[in-house]
Amino acid sequence: MAKSRADIEADVKDVLVDALGVDEDDVVPTATLKGDLGAESIDYLDIVFRLEKKFSTPEKPFKIAQGELFPENLMTDPSLVESGKVTAKGIALMKEKVPHVDVSEFEKDPQITKLPNYFTVKSLCDFVERKI
Numbered sequence: 001m002a003k004s005r006a007d008i009e010a011d012v013k014d015v016l017v018d019a020l021g022v023d024e025d026d027v028v029p030t031a032t033l034k035g036d037l038g039a040e041s042i043d044y045l046d047i048v049f050r051l052e053k054k055f056s057t058p059e060k061p062f063k064i065a066q067g068e069l070f071p072e073n074l075m076t077d078p079s080l081v082e083s084g085k086v087t088a089k090g091i092a093l094m095k096e097k098v099p100h101v102d103v104s105e106f107e108k109d110p111q112i113t114k115l116p117n118y119f120t121v122k123s124l125c126d127f128v129e130r131k132i
Contacts, residue, residue: 015054052064071094
């Protein structure tokens with residue numbers, strides 16, 4: 001049986017509470033992983049691992065490929081980031097590879113340092129919902 005959106009949200013909340021040691025009340029759809037919940041680079045790997053574990057079933061493993069949830073390699077490609085800003089090519093690639101993240105506001109001022117502000121609890125839930 002498919003999980004409901006409410007079940008997905010509850011499971012994602014559990015993952016974030018466990019991975020980041022935050023209070024359940026802080027894990028709201030608009031909360032950013034880095035700014036609001038204090039995620040650091042190592043936490044993103046832990047979140048991926050915990051999501052895989054939480055949403056895997058014996059019948060269907062839930063695997064997240066590198067770069068599928070978070071665009072880790074974006075900053076290392078000079079055609080995608082130039083002078084600290086994500087290029088048009090980088091934005092197009094993000095729209096294709098991470099459709100769960102709304103980059104419409106980010107496009108207006110695509111400073112790479114602002115990118116983490118667009119990874120929210122909602123974007124994680126959207127990712128899981130699309131994937132399962």
